[in-house]
Amino acid sequence: MRKxxxxxxxxxxxxxxxxGILCQAASIERKNSTFFPSYGAEVRGxxxxxxxxxxxxxxxxxxLKDIDIFVCFTSMALKKYSSYVxxxxxxLFNSDMVSNDETxxxxxxxxxIFVSANTLADSIGNVLFANVVILGAFIKNINILQKTxxxxxxxxxxxxxxxxxLDFNLLAxxxxxxx
Amino acid sequence: xxxxxxxxxxxxxxxxxxGIDAYFGYPITPQNEITEYMSIRMREEGKLFxxxxxELASINMTFGAAVIGxxxxxxxxxxxxxxxxxxxxxxxxxxxxxxxxNVQRGGPGLGNISGSQGDYFQxxxxxxxxxxxxxxxxxxxxxxxxxxxxxxxxxxxxxRNPVFILTDGIIGQMLEKVDLLSLEDxxxxxxxxxxxxxYKKMFDASSWALTGCEGRDxxxxxxxxxxxxxxxxxxxxxxxxxxxxEQELDxxxxxxxxxxxxxxxxxxSSRINKDxxxxxxxxxxxxxxxxxxxxxxxxxxxLKEIARTRKILVVEMSMGQMLEDVKLAVDGVNTVDFYGxxxxxxxxxxxxxxxxxxxxxx
Amino acid sequence: xxVLPKSLKPVKNHYCPGCGHGxxxxxxxxxxDELGIREKMIAIAPVGCAVFGYFYWDFDTLEAAHGRxxxxxxxxxxxxxxxxxxTYQGDGDLIAIGGNxxxxxxxxxxxxxxxxxxxxxxxxxxxxxxxxxxxxQKTTTTAQGRTSLDxxxxxxxxxxxxxxxxxxxxxxxxxxPENILETKRAMKKAIQNQIxxxxxxxxxxxxxxxxxxxxxxxxxMKYIENVVSKEFKLGVYKDRK
Numbered sequence: 165m166r167k168x169x170x171x172x173x174x175x176x177x178x179x180x181x182x183x184g185i186l187c188q189a190a191s192i193e194r195k196n197s198t199f200f201p202s203y204g205a206e207v208r209g210x211x212x213x214x215x216x217x218x219x220x221x222x223x224x225x226x227x228l229k230d231i232d233i234f235v236c237f238t239s240m241a242l243k244k245y246s247s248y249v250x251x252x253x254x255x256l257f258n259s260d261m262v263s264n265d266e267t268x269x270x271x272x273x274x275x276x277i278f279v280s281a282n283t284l285a286d287s288i289g290n291v292l293f294a295n296v297v298i299l300g301a302f303i304k305n306i307n308i309l310q311k312t313x314x315x316x317x318x319x320x321x322x323x324x325x326x327x328x329x330l331d332f333n334l335l336a337x338x339x340x341x342x343x
Numbered sequence: 344x345x346x347x348x349x350x351x352x353x354x355x356x357x358x359x360x361x362g363i364d365a366y367f368g369y370p371i372t373p374q375n376e377i378t379e380y381m382s383i384r385m386r387e388e389g390k391l392f393x394x395x396x397x398e399l400a401s402i403n404m405t406f407g408a409a410v411i412g413x414x415x416x417x418x419x420x421x422x423x424x425x426x427x428x429x430x431x432x433x434x435x436x437x438x439x440x441x442x443x444x445n446v447q448r449g450g451p452g453l454g455n456i457s458g459s460q461g462d463y464f465q466x467x468x469x470x471x472x473x474x475x476x477x478x479x480x481x482x483x484x485x486x487x488x489x490x491x492x493x494x495x496x497x498x499x500x501x502x503r504n505p506v507f508i509l510t511d512g513i514i515g516q517m518l519e520k521v522d523l524l525s526l527e528d529x530x531x532x533x534x535x536x537x538x539x540x541x542y543k544k545m546f547d548a549s550s551w552a553l554t555g556c557e558g559r560d561x562x563x564x565x566x567x568x569x570x571x572x573x574x575x576x577x578x579x580x581x582x583x584x585x586x587x588x589e590q591e592l593d594x595x596x597x598x599x600x601x602x603x604x605x606x607x608x609x610x611x612s613s614r615i616n617k618d619x620x621x622x623x624x625x626x627x628x629x630x631x632x633x634x635x636x637x638x639x640x641x642x643x644x645x646l647k648e649i650a651r652t653r654k655i656l657v658v659e660m661s662m663g664q665m666l667e668d669v670k671l672a673v674d675g676v677n678t679v680d681f682y683g684x685x686x687x688x689x690x691x692x693x694x695x696x697x698x699x700x701x702x703x704x705x
Numbered sequence: 706x707x708v709l710p711k712s713l714k715p716v717k718n719h720y721c722p723g724c725g726h727g728x729x730x731x732x733x734x735x736x737x738d739e740l741g742i743r744e745k746m747i748a749i750a751p752v753g754c755a756v757f758g759y760f761y762w763d764f765d766t767l768e769a770a771h772g773r774x775x776x777x778x779x780x781x782x783x784x785x786x787x788x789x790x791x792t793y794q795g796d797g798d799l800i801a802i803g804g805n806x807x808x809x810x811x812x813x814x815x816x817x818x819x820x821x822x823x824x825x826x827x828x829x830x831x832x833x834x835x836x837x838x839x840x841x842q843k844t845t846t847t848a849q850g851r852t853s854l855d856x857x858x859x860x861x862x863x864x865x866x867x868x869x870x871x872x873x874x875x876x877x878x879x880x881x882p883e884n885i886l887e888t889k890r891a892m893k894k895a896i897q898n899q900i901x902x903x904x905x906x907x908x909x910x911x912x913x914x915x916x917x918x919x920x921x922x923x924x925x926m927k928y929i930e931n932v933v934s935k936e937f938k939l940g941v942y943k944d945r946k
Contacts, residue, residue: 199518224618407780563759
């Protein structure tokens with residue numbers, strides 16, 4: 165098993181955090197995993213992308229060329245990376261940021277999953293939880309990581325923050341998972 | 344303890360495990376994680392973290408710490424390392440130990456902030472004006488960022504010379520599994536036979552450091568030798584030291600014995616080579632991998648030996664810098680092919696495989 | 706009665722006749738003896754005429770890259786606060802190539818002492834223009850005299866004393882016995898401040914360079930009195946309590 169995952173959107177949407185959690189969850193399951201971030205020139209509002217590779221075998225370069233699973237937070241990200249998604253690949257959209265029509269650029273063999281992540285995140289108090297909402301939907305729909313290991317990874321990621329912050333994120337994860 | 348860390352963080356943990364006294368740094372991407380994480384970890388450890396006003400100050404503060412016998416480190420990325428060249432030369436001239444880290448980015452000039460391997464010449468042939476040499480370590484994983492930091496401090500004090508860790512923005516910024524081993528275990532991995540006690544003893548600088556002349560004659564440390572013949576003598580002694588450093592030569596080879604083509608690289612490129620090698624073997628091509636773990640000393644003899652019966656493909660994220668050293672080593676006994684890519688892009692496995700096929704059909 | 710300070714090695718002076726370095730070297734050594742800090746001293750020699758400071762001072766001394774003594778001193782003092790760390794710098798070292806290091810060490814209020822010899826030129830390299838060269842002064846790179854296009858003399862004391870964290874800044878001169886004694890008082894205070902953990906102290910010392918000025922030693926002293934000290938006014942610029 166070897167999966168290439170790209171998560172992309174604007175800086176400030178928690179792109180890197182989401183990628184880091186996936187990478188950590190894979191590590192908890194004793195799989196090999198790498199994470200590589202890349203940013204635009206701006207810290208907030210610029211393009212942000214991270215690449216995660218999860219594999220049972222050796223991972224050489226953490227930089228990938230083709231995408232198995234693309235988590236797409238913005239139309240800009242869709243335009244940039246849609247052509248790299250493999251046939252039979254999967255794209256998860258934040259449907260509050262990307263319209264249905266726009267997704268027609270993808271070939272028919274690519275599975276599309278729509279998650280109104282902003283709306284769901286907003287319903288628990290803050291749109292910033294959208295990244296973790298999408299993670300919930302990711303784990304439910306794509307069978308590469310266990311739910312329990314992702315939850316452990318979320319707990320680790322927020323270990324130094326207030327307990328309340330962790331609780332909201334766990335709630336956000338469940339929202340996405342139970343769609 | 345197994346953790347998922349960025350290479351830059353692992354390097355910091357290694358330096359702290361080694362017992363670092365002082366770190367000096369100025370922000371530059373893609374090595375900011377080192378400076379930021381040092382600011383947290385060094386304060387936790389009660390050690391000196393210092394954000395400097397420039398890379399000039401960084402290297403010269405490192406010089407100041409070294410001159411009083413402290414374990415000091417500075418880090419930067421390509422343009423910042425260019426600024427440090429003068430200071431590096433002074434450290435070498437004054438025979439002072441320290442660790443210098445270059446998390447390479449694209450160049451020349453401001454270049455870009457992607458990983459690159461464009462500073463090989465600067466690290467291996469340069470290190471400032473004059474006859475300068477530094478042991479140059481080449482980590483290729485987050486694990487090696489941790490272990491080589493520990494190794495670097497020891498070698499710096501062993502030879503009283505700066506040790507250079509040449510890595511890149513990809514190894515520095517990628518997140519990967521790392522085992523934060525005990526000092527004892529790292530020494531087992533990185534040295535043939537070195538006890539924790541002997542490791543720690545190496546950092547006793549009382550025989551040479553400037554610490555105030557209480558109970559001894561006053562000392563001075565300098566790199567200026569104006570009297571006739573004095574500098575020649577000094578440089579002869581330095582040359583003897585550089586010769587001794589050659590025993591620290593280190594490399595790794597895989598699937599060489601039956602190989603018809605051997606891929607040669609260091610750092611991130613060597614990992615891409617390994618990806619290519621695995622695929623090539625799957626399709627029945629006899630390909631092996633050679634990975635440099637030190638650039639100085641350079642594994643010339645071994646490369647020449649390998650090249651006698653095998654074709655060599657150098658893969659490098661530059662327009663051909665290490666390539667020159669490989670060619671010198673191979674010394675014409677076989678052809679040396681090259682795949683270089685510059686400007687922050689990575690070598691592609693498909694291209695490597697294509698090159699291998701071409702070489703085999705020649 | 707002439708006695709050699711313990712902190713001064715019994716060596717022959719290599720400086721040009723009438724040069725101020727020999728005087729300041731001796732004052733430095735006398736002060737170190739008087740304060741009983743010889744065994745705590747770590748001195749930093751500059752790149753410039755005084756680079757050979759370590760051939761004179763009998764305490765631990767090193768040689769830093771051009772302009773970088775304040776950075777080197779910062780690291781040493783931070784790591785060994787019990788030592789006495791002094792940099793000895795010239796015009797080029799302190800305020801041309803090393804302006805940034807000096808400024809930032811001052812701005813951090815580093816507990817170090819800087820002795821800055823201002824002789825209005827680059828003595829060691831043959832008398833070229835310095836940032837401190839007097840308007841109209843002829844040097845080997847300003848044959849017609851320094852013009853406004855070459856910039857105006859940088860007033861180090863005025864500049865550094867404006868920084869909040871700086872403790873003590875004074876400008877003295879070597880052109881007469883009284884001024885030499887005043888120089889010694891200022892230097893001693895600048896080191897005492899460090900011992901008392903008071904912070905950053907800098908003494909700018911106007912010094913003669915008869916060779917580059919193409920003058921007899923006596924005339925060089927008169928030149929300081931009549932010209933240099935008019936451009937660079939003597940006095941205590943800052944003495945923060």
